[in-house]
Every structure is written in C-alpha cells, then in structure tokens.
C-alpha cells in the first residue's frame with residue numbers, strides 16, 4: 134500500500150473542505166466557460182472531472198459554454214472572415230452554421246467526458262446524467278446604428294422550471310450559447326448573457342465564470358473579494374481586457390438578478406474551481422452584492438439625515454447640541470452608516486495633532502438599528518482613521534454610554550487626560566465622564 138507523502142496536510146485540507154461540502158449540498162451553481170477551454174484537451178478533461186466531482190457531492194449544476202474559438206476556427210478553415218461591430222459578432226448564415234456545428238461537437242465532447250466512469254478514472258463508478266435542450270428563447274439583436282447583426286441574438290427568456298426539473302432528477306444541465314425564437318430560428322448568443330440569465334432564472338446560489346484574466350488592483354495584486362460597486366468600477370477600467378470586462382458584467386448582472394455570489398475563476402489553473410469553492414482564502418475573485426448598509430465618509434447632502442438621527446438625542450441631553458451650520462462646517466469629520474439609502478448611524482473624529490490624540494464624538498445609532506454592531510463598526514472605523522493620522526489616543530466624553538465605552542476597551546480618566554484646548558471647553562454643568570483608549 135502506498136503511503137501519503139504528507140498525511141497531516143491531507144487531513145488539514147480535508148477538515149478545511151468539509152464544512153463547504155456540507156454547505157453546498159443541494160445548492161444550485163451555474164458554471165460558465167468559454168469555448169477556448171475545450172480546446173486545451175487535457176486541462177479541460179480535468180475540469181470536467183472536477184465538475185463531475187461537484188455533482189457527486191450533491192451540488193445542482195448547470196454548465197453554460199461558449200464557442201467563439203470553435204466558430205473562428207471553422208470560418209478560418211473555410212477561408213471566411215468573422216465580422217464584428219461594437220465588439221459583437223455579426224452572425225451571418227456561414228457563421229450560424231459554424232455556431233450549430235460547435236454546439237453539436239461541444240455537447241458530444243462534454244457529455245463523453247462527463248460519462249467517464251472507468252475504474253481507473255477520477256469518477257470511477259459515478260453515473261451522472263447530462264441533460265440539454267431548448268431552454269433559451271432568444272430574440273435578434275436586430276439593426277443597431279445601421280448594422281444588421283443578423284443571427285446574433287440576446288436572451289429573451291429562460292425556461293427555469295424545465296432546467297430545475299432536470300436538476301431535481303439529479304442531472305447536470307448543459308446549456309449552449311444558442312437560443313431559439315418562437316418562429317423557429319436559431320440565434321447565436323454570448324455565453325456570458327446565457328450564464329447570467331440562467332443563474333438569474335434559477336436564483337442560483339452561485340455563478341462561477343471561468344476567465345482568462347482575474348481582477349487585479351493597480352499594483353497588479355490579485356483581488357480576491359469585490360463588492361458589486363467595486364466590480365463595476367473595475368469593469369469600467371478593464372478597457373482592453375474584453376474577456377475580463379465581459380466576465381465582470383456577467384457576474385454583475387447575475388448579482389443584480391438576485392444570485393447571492395459570483396466567482397471569477399482562472400480557466401488556466403488546474404483545479405481552480407475546487408480551490409475557489411473549498412478553501413477559505415480561494416484562488417479566484419468573489420463578488421458579492423453591495424451590502425444594504427454601507428459605512429462611508431459623510432457628504433454635505435447627509436447633513437439632513439444626520440440631524441434627523443441626532444436631534445432626538447440632543448433634545449434628551451444624550452448628545453451636545455450642534456446646529457445645522459456647525460454640522461455643515463464639520464461634515465468632513467463625520468462618517469455615517471447608510472442602510473438602504475437612510476442614515477442610521479454616525480460618528481465624528483476631531484484630531485488634536487499636537488497631543489497626538491483625537492476626540493470621538495457624536496456617536497449615534499438610530500434606535501431601531503441598535504445592538505446590531507453598528508456602534509462598534511463606527512468606532513472601529515474612527516480608530517482606523519485616527520491610526521492613519523498617526524494618532525495614539527482616542528478619547529470620548531459621555532453622560533449615558535459609559536459602559537458601552539468600557540466594553541469597547543476604553544478606560545475612565547480624569548480631566549487631565551484631555552488636550553489643553555479641549556480642557557478649556559469642558560462643560561462642568563454637563564459633567565460628562567471621560568474615556569480614553571490607546572491605539
């Protein structure tokens with residue numbers, strides 16, 4: 134019997150992956166990939182085995198494939214040229230024939246790979262069925278700016294119920310990049326359009342998009358997590374990287390359509406799909422919908438929202454009164470938490486550079502949002518800002534939230550803890566308690 138080269142590593146990996154295996158059972162994942170991937174035969178065979186493995190773990194899978202490379206190859210072999218306008222193929226009759234051929238060949242090849250179950254293959258004994266069909270209703274792109282796109286189409290409708298029935302039966306569903314019109318015509322579609330539409334129609338738990346290039350920051354470092362907002366900014370900057378721009382657009386559309394998570398995964402890394410799904414750090418880019426609440430620097434338009442939040446607290450003496458004018462002047466010191474467009478929390482930071490400290494003030498969370506960690510998030514973000522300014526201490530004056538500050542690592546201090554300029558302003562009548570935290 135052969136021994137494992139590194140049993141500890143194997144056990145550690147298995148334990149790390151186990152919670153994901155459990156969480157993914159019965160979930161619906163849509164995986165979209167370009168036709169190019171199929172051309173790299175050995176790597177593609179390993180990818181399909183991984184897909185088979187996911188299915189064997191009880192994940193409901195829909196595969197959406199493209200065929201750009203195959204269409205190009207066929208047209209070239211026939212001495213024909215592809216025509217594009219605005220980055221979109223103009224599918225004439227010859228191109229449409231190539232699209233149909235590619236869909237047929239790819240279906241057979243993918244089905245063959247998914248059927249492998251020989252004793253010495255990775256999916257020995259597994260008998261996973263593949264279903265394909267006319268799930269996509271398409272419409273022609275039509276004539277745009279005087280250009281007739283002919284048989285180039287866009288998704289009009291997805292028969293999600295039919296796909297779901299196949300999934301229910303334990304099949305993997307394979308959807309090509311073509312669709313049919315009610316008049317019986319065939320249209321060539323962008324696989325990214327199909328993948329986003331299918332994921333949306335199924336309300337998939339995940340959409341995985343295999344792409345050539347993964348998102349990077351300006352220094353070329355990989356970006357492992359993005360919010361939809363960040364992904365949109367990146368898409369606008371993607372410029373020459375059309376493949377990345379399209380992958381991001383596909384992911385963003387699915388998220389807007391209610392898909393919980395989208396992952397971009399490198400199509401060139403062996404096992405990338407498994408690594409992305411079953412390891413904590415992942416190897417791709419996870420894109421999530423923007424959280425409903427959002428912590429950010431306050432803007433002048435927020436003054437009304439902040440006033441609505443703090444006026445009741447000023448009225449009952451919890452917070453010191455500051456009028457609209459002062460708030461407008463000091464808006465640069467504020468940060469807010471916005472929930473679905475409404476200001477539900479705020480905090481202000483007033484630095485005293487000489488003493489290398491800052492006052493944390495006007496911390497408030499709207500009553501219906503309390504005890505959900507918003508206060509702590511506002512504090513953490515104020516602390517981070519103070520650290521950025523190379524400050525060493527944070528202090529706060531409060532009459533009602535002493536215990537909250539103690540729980541957050543502050544300690545009570547005397548008047549001497551305040552910077553000279555702040556001491557002079559201390560309101561003896563108010564009698565606030567002073568709390569200090571080292572950063």
Ligand SMILES: CC(C)(COP(=O)(O)OP(=O)(O)OC[C@H]1O[C@@H](n2cnc3c(N)ncnc32)[C@H](O)[C@@H]1OP(=O)(O)O)[C@@H](O)C(=O)NCCC(=O)NCCS
Nearest residue numbers: 495496497498503504505506507508509531533534536537
């Ligand atoms: C203080 C305040 C900002 C906390 O906001 P929050 O979002 O509810 O805070 P968090 O969710 O991070 O923390 C909640 C925890 O703090 C406790 N807490 C909240 N306010 C408290 C207070 N005044 N005194 C003691 N504990 C308090 C909660 O009971 C909860 O404890 P738990 O986690 O054990 O259940 C909020 O209560 C508020 O707006 N108060 C009025 C304004 C104020 O007093 N500001 C401070 C002066 S600058």
